[in-house]
Amino acid sequence: MSKLISGLALSLASATALAASLVVAPGATAVEPRRAPSLTDFGFRADVYGVKLVTDNVEAFDVKDAHAQLRCTRAVGQSVERTSAVSVPDNPLIHVAASTSRTDTYREGERNGVRGTNTIGDIRIGGTVNGVATPSLVIEGLTTTADAFHTPQGFGHAESFDFARIRLELLQGTPLQGTPLEQLLAPLDQVTATVFEGTDEAANQVFEVLRSATAPIQIPGLGSIALGKVRGKASGKRATSEAMALEVVVDAGGRRQLVEIGSANARIGAPAPAGVFRAGGTALDFQALQGNLHLGGVQHKSLPCEGTLGRTQTFRVPSASVAFGLLADLRDVTYTHRGSQNAKRDFAKGLTGTRIETVSVPAVGLVVNGVESSVRMRGKERKPVRARVATTITSITMNGQPVAVPAPGRTTELPNGAGLVQRELVKRSRYGARVIALRVTLFQQAVVMDLALADGHIYPR
Numbered sequence: 001m002s003k004l005i006s007g008l009a010l011s012l013a014s015a016t017a018l019a020a021s022l023v024v025a026p027g028a029t030a031v032e033p034r035r036a037p038s039l040t041d042f043g044f045r046a047d048v049y050g051v052k053l054v055t056d057n058v059e060a061f062d063v064k065d066a067h068a069q070l071r072c073t074r075a076v077g078q079s080v081e082r083t084s085a086v087s088v089p090d091n092p093l094i095h096v097a098a099s100t101s102r103t104d105t106y107r108e109g110e111r112n113g114v115r116g117t118n119t120i121g122d123i124r125i126g127g128t129v130n131g132v133a134t135p136s137l138v139i140e141g142l143t144t145t146a147d148a149f150h151t152p153q154g155f156g157h158a159e160s161f162d163f164a165r166i167r168l169e170l171l172q173g174t175p176l177q178g179t180p181l182e183q184l185l186a187p188l189d190q191v192t193a194t195v196f197e198g199t200d201e202a203a204n205q206v207f208e209v210l211r212s213a214t215a216p217i218q219i220p221g222l223g224s225i226a227l228g229k230v231r232g233k234a235s236g237k238r239a240t241s242e243a244m245a246l247e248v249v250v251d252a253g254g255r256r257q258l259v260e261i262g263s264a265n266a267r268i269g270a271p272a273p274a275g276v277f278r279a280g281g282t283a284l285d286f287q288a289l290q291g292n293l294h295l296g297g298v299q300h301k302s303l304p305c306e307g308t309l310g311r312t313q314t315f316r317v318p319s320a321s322v323a324f325g326l327l328a329d330l331r332d333v334t335y336t337h338r339g340s341q342n343a344k345r346d347f348a349k350g351l352t353g354t355r356i357e358t359v360s361v362p363a364v365g366l367v368v369n370g371v372e373s374s375v376r377m378r379g380k381e382r383k384p385v386r387a388r389v390a391t392t393i394t395s396i397t398m399n400g401q402p403v404a405v406p407a408p409g410r411t412t413e414l415p416n417g418a419g420l421v422q423r424e425l426v427k428r429s430r431y432g433a434r435v436i437a438l439r440v441t442l443f444q445q446a447v448v449m450d451l452a453l454a455d456g457h458i459y460p461r
Contacts, residue, residue, distance in 0.1 A: 038107065039074045039461055042150060043272040043305025044114035046070040047265045050084050050099030051123065053091065054258040057320035058284065058328075059297035066118065068101035072276035072305035075461050076107040092129055093222075093250055094259060097122040103266075113149025116264035118142075123261060125248055126169070126222050134252040135174070135222040138167040138197075139245075139261070146241035146264035148232070155239035155268065157232030163245075166206055167197035171221045180217045184209050184225075216249065223249040228260060238269035238304070269306040273343035274381055278457040279303040279432070281354035281373075283333040285450040286322055295322055296450075298333055303352055307339025312351075328449060332357035336374075349378040354437070354452045361449075364418055364442060368451070370394025373424075373437035375456030385458045387433035391424040419443050425450075432457030 051065035066084035084099030098121030105114045119142070126136030141164025148157050168185065172194060176182040187205035188198035198206065207227060210217070216224035228244025245262035280302035286295040298320045315335040322328040334357075339350035353374035360367045372392040379385035396403040398415050406412040408424035419442040427434045437452035 038076050040076060040107075040112055041074070041271050041273060042112055043072050043074060043267075043269045043276045044070065044076075044078075044105045045072045045267045045302075045305050046080075046103035046105075046114050046116040046146070047263075048101040048103055048116040048118045048144075048146075049263050050101060050118050050120050050261070051094065051096050052260040052263065053094070054260065054297075055256070056322070057298055057317060058286070058295050058322055065096050066099040066101040068103050068116070068118075070103035070105070070114065070116075072278050072459065073105060073461060074272055074276055076105045076112060078105045079103065091250065091257060093125060093127055093134060093252060095124045095127075096120065099123075101264075111149050111151045112268070113147060114266045114268055115145065115147045116266045117145045118262050118264050120262055125250060125259060126252070129252060132252075133171065135171055135219050136167075136169040137219070137222070137225065137248065138165075138169075139163065140165040140167075142245055142262050144243045144245050144262035144264045146232075146243045146266040148239040148241040148266040148268040150239070150268055150270070154236070155234040157234055157239045157241035157266075159230055159232055159241050159243035159264075161207065161230075161243065161245055161262070163203050163207075165197065165199045166203045167195070168219075170194045170196075170219070174220050180213060180215075181219065184217050210246075216247070221252060223251045223256075225249075228263065237271075238267065238306075241266045267305070269304050271343065272306040272341065274341045274346050274348040275379065275458045275460045276305040277303045277307055277339045277348070277350050277377075278305075278455070278459055279337060279339070279350055279352040279375070279377070280455055281335045281337070281352055282453045283317070283320065283330055283335075283354055283356050283451065284322075284328065285436075285453060286328060287448045288327075288446055298330065301335040301337070303337040303339050303350060307341055307348065307350060308337065310338065310340035312336060312338045326363045327361060327445065327447060329360045329362065330356050330358070331360075345380075347378075347380050348458050349376075350456060350458065351376050352454050352456045354454050356452055359451055361440070361442070363445060364414075365399035366414070366418075366440070366442075367397045368393065368395070368421075368438065368440075371437050371452045373435045373452045373454040375433050375435055375454045377432045377456040377458055379431070379458040381460045384430045385432045387428065387456055389424070389426055389433050389435040389454070391435060391437040391452075393423060393438055396421060417443065429457070431459050 049067040068082040081102045143162040188196040210227035216226035232241040248259040282300040283298035317333040336353040341348045355372040406423040422439040425436040434455045440449040
């Protein structure tokens, strides 16, 4: 196996294998023996997946392959594991086999950290669509790892790739001479006139070509390929580690999709004396065909586990759409969050909010302006969190005619029985609240669309 390693912030020996105290896998949520978690003053978070599809800034939730998400925790010895489906059903050109993702929080001597790892046995992009053959990219034995940690020397991070084999099958007559694609293929063995493959060091050299490329390398008939994120950052209060092996844009078959392959993200921050924030926002959660199609995300943003030291952070997304904008077109999305902790008072408070300036559904002539939600939370350890939710809807029109904006918790029927709009759907728990600013149900299109979601919770461990 060859290895590409980037961003080792501290020179430390490789960690030994971790023993998990909690493993979450499909169909199973408990592991024996069950032990009380060991708490730290750090906030840990990790997110790992094998393959993700993104179209116009909207994620396909139901095809996020082998997604293992470790939500914010102060405890070491926590693990989440997920395995993949056999293939990605949303795109016939993308096939995944034997993908596993795992996240772990750990303590090894004086080192506390969180590690995320994804392993893909085999992924193939390309094949035949609508009776037309495309080039194919095959990757075997790909492992991506991100590690964020703290030692007596400070915060650090490490990112790495391991891979066994890369194979690229081109179409007859594909121009190569003098192109970036020729440089990409140079380290590989030419098996036939159109087939190139390599293992170990040859595969490593392919990644180096991608690293040095100033733009994605075009693969005629399929799309483009680029090295994903390989980066980390450490400061006096936190460390982040991000590793994504490849970003492939597939435009064969008449639609353009970004395919992210082999992603692992890990983050550690301090101090977290009063708990951790599990808070964030997302602009859209879109379901159709009785839940068989599930999209959303829109560059979802989360509040750091330990907070922001009371500073307000704002993130903006210019636009996002579903079905080329026919079923949902979002403009000017803004995420806002803030969090702080007080060690002496054992107290934490925070804010998370989501705003969409305009949402339109051209298929039915629906336009909603000024959709906004927020959750403000305050909590002390061993006491229920107080959460206050708020929503705002500026206006609703359908085919140019005004529609009454429902009061919080109420529902308005759309003209001609087209559907319903429900405002301020709230789910509360001991640790906080989650609110949906507006739910739009369209009967004929079999669509349920949640707009401007805000999630604000504070967990003690």
